[in-house]
Amino acid sequence: MEAVIETRGLKKRYGAVAALDGVSLAVRRGAVLGVVGDNGAGKSTLFKVLCGLAFPTRGEVRLFGEHDARALERQRSRIGALIEQPGFYPRLSVEKNLECCRIRKGVPGAGRTDALLETVGLAQAAKRRAKDLSVGMKQRLGLAMALMGEPEALVLDEPTSGLDPSGIAEVRALLARLNRERGVTVVVSSHHLAELEHVATEYAFLRRGRLIEQVSAETLRARCADCIDIAVSDPARYAVLLEGECARERYQVLPDGAVRILDPRLPIEAYSGLASAHGLDIFRLERRQTTLEQYYFELKEKGGA
Missing domain, CATH: 3.30.70 (Alpha-Beta Plaits)
Known part of the structure; x- marks a missing residue:
């Protein structure tokens, strides 16, 4: 099956620090890859490289089979991302922030924001300014931005950070629904490992910039049975x-x-x-x-x- 996202010998150094050290992994179309690792393991750096927010020192990134620089930029338009803290215009309302996101991404059709806000549970906060939102509500807005344009794949770094238990369950259900009904490929990290067990079909374990293991959920369940x-x-x-x-x-x-x-x-x-x-x-x-x-x-x- 086609690999939507693939890395080959990926390395990223910041001075003497190897944030990524030879990471090779492949994410099949329709998979949900749960990325597991401690702080400093390289999860956020990996996600930034995938989304073009950082450039590898060595190695290769392939998106939808493409790997040269111009093709990668085109293919990234097919991917929605939420990396670390989502960025907003603090004085603009939730709906205006989302409208700016629509324009920036070149997604046609005004009025798409209403459905997205409903999807992520922010419809009642549409008129509130972004700077007045709680941490959890900011995460929801960041997720709405990632979903703008109906991406074929999602790269989500700690999408449930700051959410209460109900919010975590809602995001988990949303990701499962997008994967099941639309076939959206998902790469997601979380410190709530029990939450990953509900949605992941594969796991990648990172430590100190190295990929320890990539394993299917089926194999892992057999090992942990x-x-x-x-x-x-x-x-x-x-x-x-x-x-x-x-x-x-x-x-x-x-x-x-x-x-x-x-x-x-x-x-x-x-x-x-x-x-x-x-x-x-x-x-x-x-x-x-x-x-x-x-x-x-x-x-x-x-x-x-």
């Missing part, structure tokens, strides 16, 4: 017992000889009881379920960075 590890005196026999008495269970024998039961259907005591009832010694028994946050921390601890 609820499981029970049981180490017994005879793993092969225990596997036979599982197949005979718990035929619907999925399992795998790990390299250390322990048996991992995937998405267990029974209480943990049932699996230890099965071993004890057939005279097998139990050396270890534990239940595991990894969150996205735990997975990221473990990835860093393994030296992936």
